[in-house]
Amino acid sequence: MQLKGACIFGQSGGPTSVINSSAYGVFKTALESDCITRVLGAKYGIKGILNDDLIDIGLEDPKELELLLNTPSSALGSCRYKLKNASDDETDYKRILEIFKKYDVRYFFYNGGNDSMDTCNKISKYLLSKGYECRVIGVPKTIDNDLYGIDHCPGFGSAAKYIATTSAELARDAKVYDTGMVLVLECMGRNAGWLTAATAVAKFMDAEPDIISLPEVPFDMEKFLDRVEKIYKEKKYCFVAVSEGIKDSDGKFIAEYATANASKEDAFGHKQMGGVASYLAGAIKERTGAKTRGIELSLLQRCAAHCGSATDIKESFLMGCEAVKAAVSGITDKMVANERDTSAQGYKLKTKLIDLQDVANAEKKFPVEWIINDNTGISDEFFDYVLPLIEGQPDIKWEHGIPRFAQLKKVKA
Numbered sequence: 001m002q003l004k005g006a007c008i009f010g011q012s013g014g015p016t017s018v019i020n021s022s023a024y025g026v027f028k029t030a031l032e033s034d035c036i037t038r039v040l041g042a043k044y045g046i047k048g049i050l051n052d053d054l055i056d057i058g059l060e061d062p063k064e065l066e067l068l069l070n071t072p073s074s075a076l077g078s079c080r081y082k083l084k085n086a087s088d089d090e091t092d093y094k095r096i097l098e099i100f101k102k103y104d105v106r107y108f109f110y111n112g113g114n115d116s117m118d119t120c121n122k123i124s125k126y127l128l129s130k131g132y133e134c135r136v137i138g139v140p141k142t143i144d145n146d147l148y149g150i151d152h153c154p155g156f157g158s159a160a161k162y163i164a165t166t167s168a169e170l171a172r173d174a175k176v177y178d179t180g181m182v183l184v185l186e187c188m189g190r191n192a193g194w195l196t197a198a199t200a201v202a203k204f205m206d207a208e209p210d211i212i213s214l215p216e217v218p219f220d221m222e223k224f225l226d227r228v229e230k231i232y233k234e235k236k237y238c239f240v241a242v243s244e245g246i247k248d249s250d251g252k253f254i255a256e257y258a259t260a261n262a263s264k265e266d267a268f269g270h271k272q273m274g275g276v277a278s279y280l281a282g283a284i285k286e287r288t289g290a291k292t293r294g295i296e297l298s299l300l301q302r303c304a305a306h307c308g309s310a311t312d313i314k315e316s317f318l319m320g321c322e323a324v325k326a327a328v329s330g331i332t333d334k335m336v337a338n339e340r341d342t343s344a345q346g347y348k349l350k351t352k353l354i355d356l357q358d359v360a361n362a363e364k365k366f367p368v369e370w371i372i373n374d375n376t377g378i379s380d381e382f383f384d385y386v387l388p389l390i391e392g393q394p395d396i397k398w399e400h401g402i403p404r405f406a407q408l409k410k411v412k413a
Helices: 019-031 046-050 062-070 091-102 114-129 156-173 194-205 221-235 254-258 276-288 310-328 380-390
Strands: 005-011 036-042 054-056 105-112 135-140 181-187 211-213 237-243 292-296 334-340 349-355
Touching: 005 019, 005 046, 019 036, 019 062, 019 105, 019 310, 036 046, 046 091, 062 310, 091 105, 091 114, 105 114, 105 310, 114 135, 135 310, 156 181, 156 194, 156 237, 156 310, 156 380, 181 194, 181 276, 194 211, 194 237, 194 380, 211 221, 221 237, 221 276, 237 276, 254 276, 276 292, 310 334, 310 349, 310 380
Parallel strands: 005 036, 005 105, 105 135, 135 334, 181 237, 181 292, 211 237
Antiparallel strands: 036 054, 334 349
């Protein structure tokens, strides 16, 4: 039996360069569905629902919506808002149900990472407990590539491509002068080293880092400095890539040594990262006397749509489409996921659905067996995994010499 009603789509957590590709997949498929009577977007994620700050996607220019395919960052705005357990405080849940009833919302799609799937799961369970029929589907997103139960996350491929490209470029720039340099590059990744591992792809341009440090293995400062000093003496150059979340043997983030801000936590209990590259560059300079540069990619690695992966764009769009198709077919309380079709020749992707409660707050780490050379290098298995994900160039529309991004009217519902 068909369920008719409106849908709400929201974006949550840190954005990516392809997050809006998933949004377009949801919007396009929902607008074409006979079951979905109205397509609404929540401004600033779940906060937009709580504040009744919704926009009518049906009033947007279809051509502008299509430009979302190559528009970085969260077009609707994002948030990091943690819902309390309904058993502890029902306030937010009552408000969400009130808004859903007001707009006759029967479909809810939420695009995000681990914490966002936790939000999805909580809302789904609450609505079910109140007898309100609404199909809830999570749409995965995170450049960190750390979602459980999924081969790779939408957003990772484009970020990995940018990081590999930037690593190859920086490696060349750092060798320009004959005076020598130690370059320290910091990539995102609190507990999983997927992004930092992508610097190793620069090896195909003979520009891979000499040392790669991931959070999956303890970071030993003295051993690290000894290794850098040895490489610098031999080559008058050393290229280091580190994850923002590297920790010492006691589990303390190196970022906590670098800055007091690292002790601050967000609503989900995550400590603020950053400052590791500068901290290590300073320690290296003190030890070796070498000229050093600490470079933190920061937001650049998640918003560089101009260096996006066509594969990532296509797959992110597909995940949005599949979310709507699953909900319309009667499925709820799931997240769209993917896996590789190993029976196919070459790289081929299959979609699947997994329980939200299995994904919520779980993490997928970088395989430690892929970390080699005394925890300073990456094995060939990673290249087999990542190279198909960074293939293809984005089909970008250009105006005035720069990319033309979507400009939504955002008419309030």
